[in-house]
Amino acid sequence: GQQVMQIPQYQHVQEGEDFTTYCNSSTTLSNIQWYKQRPGGHPVFLIQLVKSGEVKKQKRLTFQFGEAKKNSSLHITATQTTDVGTYFCAGRSGGSNYKLTFGKGTLLTVNP
């Protein structure tokens, strides 16, 4: 079945440093979504990427979808303590309208 690998599993940074998490799928994706889960909270949708090579920005967050639509990345510039949480990618293959396959997530901690 479809697998989505996400690295790193953990990342600790000093406030102000940049952060990147990477996501790789075993199959070509129709789209990929990113979610953030704060400690003790639930996943909250951040963004969806659909097009090959697509790049989207949300303030300090930059999301990329690979040309082959099998990988994606989330980059945070100049991290803040409010960025703390687990970032998940979730891929959807063309064969299923409903099933999202989630990566294990990257837990980001930020030292003030």
Add this chain to the structure above:
Amino acid sequence: ETGVTQTPRHLVMGMTNKKSLKCEQHLGHNAMYWYKQSAKKPLELMFVYNFKEQTENNSVPSRFSPECPNSSHLFLHLHTLQPEDSALYLCASSQADRVQETQYFGPGTRLLVL
């Protein structure tokens, strides 16, 4: 956020108990999901209901029994659980026929099986 609500928020049960988790969505969506989130594991999709019909059952043990009486409510009936079933159970909903389909998660029920 009150779009998707779940009750109870915390549950402790013995292995012989029977309990039910409840999820309600107020977003007018037509698809609902149960996920299991364990430590150090990815979110595991358990069940999918689309237009009240179960469209996916990801090889979940029969001690978990879902029920979807209408498009706004979803239940997960639990019986004779095992300690390894302790986890955060998340409900989500979406509008499955939209191109930009987003899943909205509830706050989850944190379950401890003793």
